[in-house]
Amino acid sequence: MNYFAAVQAGLPGSMALTDIIFLAISAVLVNNYILVQFLGCCSFFGVSKKTDTAVGMGMAVIFVMALASIVSWAVNYFVLVPLELEYMRTIAFILVIATLVQLVEMFMKKAMPSLYQALGIFLPLITTNCAVLGAAITNIDNQYSLLGSIVYGVFAGVGYLVAIVIFASIRERLEVTAKCPKCFEGFPIALVSASLLAMAFMGFSGLKIW
Amino acid sequence: MKFKDRLNSAVLLDNPVFMQTIGLCPTLATTTSLSNAIGMGLAATVVLICSNIVISMLRKFIPEKVRIAAFITIIAGFVTIIDLSLQAFMPSLAASLGLFLPLIVVNCIILGRAEAYASKNKVLPSALDGICMGIGFTFALVLMGFFRELLGAGTILSGYVGADKLGIQIPGLYQYPAAMMILPAGGFLMMGFLLAVIQYFMNKKKGDK
Numbered sequence: 001m002n003y004f005a006a007v008q009a010g011l012p013g014s015m016a017l018t019d020i021i022f023l024a025i026s027a028v029l030v031n032n033y034i035l036v037q038f039l040g041c042c043s044f045f046g047v048s049k050k051t052d053t054a055v056g057m058g059m060a061v062i063f064v065m066a067l068a069s070i071v072s073w074a075v076n077y078f079v080l081v082p083l084e085l086e087y088m089r090t091i092a093f094i095l096v097i098a099t100l101v102q103l104v105e106m107f108m109k110k111a112m113p114s115l116y117q118a119l120g121i122f123l124p125l126i127t128t129n130c131a132v133l134g135a136a137i138t139n140i141d142n143q144y145s146l147l148g149s150i151v152y153g154v155f156a157g158v159g160y161l162v163a164i165v166i167f168a169s170i171r172e173r174l175e176v177t178a179k180c181p182k183c184f185e186g187f188p189i190a191l192v193s194a195s196l197l198a199m200a201f202m203g204f205s206g207l208k209i210w
Numbered sequence: 211m212k213f214k215d216r217l218n219s220a221v222l223l224d225n226p227v228f229m230q231t232i233g234l235c236p237t238l239a240t241t242t243s244l245s246n247a248i249g250m251g252l253a254a255t256v257v258l259i260c261s262n263i264v265i266s267m268l269r270k271f272i273p274e275k276v277r278i279a280a281f282i283t284i285i286a287g288f289v290t291i292i293d294l295s296l297q298a299f300m301p302s303l304a305a306s307l308g309l310f311l312p313l314i315v316v317n318c319i320i321l322g323r324a325e326a327y328a329s330k331n332k333v334l335p336s337a338l339d340g341i342c343m344g345i346g347f348t349f350a351l352v353l354m355g356f357f358r359e360l361l362g363a364g365t366i367l368s369g370y371v372g373a374d375k376l377g378i379q380i381p382g383l384y385q386y387p388a389a390m391m392i393l394p395a396g397g398f399l400m401m402g403f404l405l406a407v408i409q410y411f412m413n414k415k416k417g418d419k
Contacts, residue, residue, distance in 0.1 A: 035394060036394050037239070037394075038234075038235050038238045038239035038394065038397065039235060039239075039309075039313075040235065041234040041235040041238055042232060042233070042234055042235060042318055045231065045234060087290065087294060088290070089312070090286050090289055090290050090293065090312045090315055091283065091286040091287060091290060094282055094283075094286050094315050094316070095279070095282070095283065095286070098278075098279055098282060099279075127278075127282075127316075128316045128318060128321060129316070130235050130313045130316045133312070133313060133315070133316055134309055134313060137309060137312055137313075138309065141309075181406075182409075182410075182413060183406045183407070183409045183410035183413060184402075184406045184409070185409070186409075187231060187405055188402045188403070188405040188406040188409060189402070189406075190402075191398050191399070191401050191402030191405065192398070192399060192402040192403075194398040194402075195395045195396070195397075195398035195399035195402060196395075198393075198394045198395035198397075198398055199390075199395040202393065202394070202395060
């Protein structure tokens with residue numbers, strides 16, 4: 001079988017529009033990356049002390065996840081599947097993501113200095129953010145089409161943004177007004193409030209749209 | 211530093227999960243049962259030891275500028291080995307760890323030890339460091355997994371011991387489990403309470419001095 005035939009045979013089928021819309025809504029609310037699937041927790045707790053930085057980080061994650069979904073999809077279906085190298089997926093994807101983040105950083109520094117000022121410091125953090133690699137692997141595991149992968153990547157990023165912004169505002173409030181036992185001060189009370197937030201998001205799991 | 215001191219520091223005083231709060235994703239996500247927690251801890255430990263050894267062997271050949279990419283490639287190689295072997299020999303464990311098995315590659319603890327220790331030290335100390343940090347990580351996972359399974363399902367080690375592999379059932383808790391504890395919200399809650407207990411004892415210790 002030549003290369004083009006192999007690519008043809010390996011491509012996933014197209015997805016209906018309703019499936020894609022449902023995918024988007026469930027990625028934000030029902031299967032929220034942080035609060036339901038625990039993907040990207042490190043940066044979630046690391047950069048959620050202030051709302052401004054949380055917004056910046058969320059935006060950077062959306063941007064990188066959208067790009068990473070496209071590139072990893074292309075790498076998987078145009079390189080790994082035709083050459084029967086699927087077992088190299090983890091290595092290939094993490095390298096692609098690391099390179100991509102590096103390129104984005106260099107490009108932004110040169111072309112969009114103001115955006116780089118806002119997002120630049122978060123970009124290196126994103127390489128080791130499991131949300132990005134997680135989205136790339138989920139796209140392939142579930143055989144999403146290219147459009148489905150992009151939508152999933154973007155909206156999983158939106159879910160991350162929503163969660164981190166809500167959590168950052170809770171944490172800002174905790175700093176000034178909340179009184180809690182001394183042993184809960186700082187990180188433990190933040191985790192307990194994350195737990196309450198996760199409980200609120202559990203309500204969405206019964207969501208039926210049609 | 212002696213092995214005993216180092217183990218003590220990795221497990222208790224400087225535990226990567228509880229004290230440095232890194233590697234939280236697998237800690238929260240895979241501790242829904244004790245057996246999952248042990249599986250995840252051991253898988254990460256094996257990767258940590260192997261990658262520490264190889265990175266420390268290659269530390270003189272890896273150029274400074276591309277070291278992170280080189281570390282990630284080495285780690286990803288070992289993660290792939292573990293991933294494929296678990297899928298072949300322990301398919302049920304691999305299925306329940308799911309996505310988090312390939313995601314060991316982005317575990318901050320492994321990359322952190324490569325950068326902070328293995329790239330600067332000789333092979334044997336790096337291997338020991340990997341063993342100690344791995345035990346510390348596994349210890350944290352086991353603690354989380356034990357309490358979450360106990361409160362959330364009322365069992366211990368379900369899937370591996372007991373009649374029909376249902377685990378040791380704790381009377382009272384088994385009939386009326388607090389199912390929230392094995393849901394995502396319970397993960398955050400358990401972690402918060404464990405950290406609070408640790409902070410309580412740390413404060414007490416400080417007060418004594």
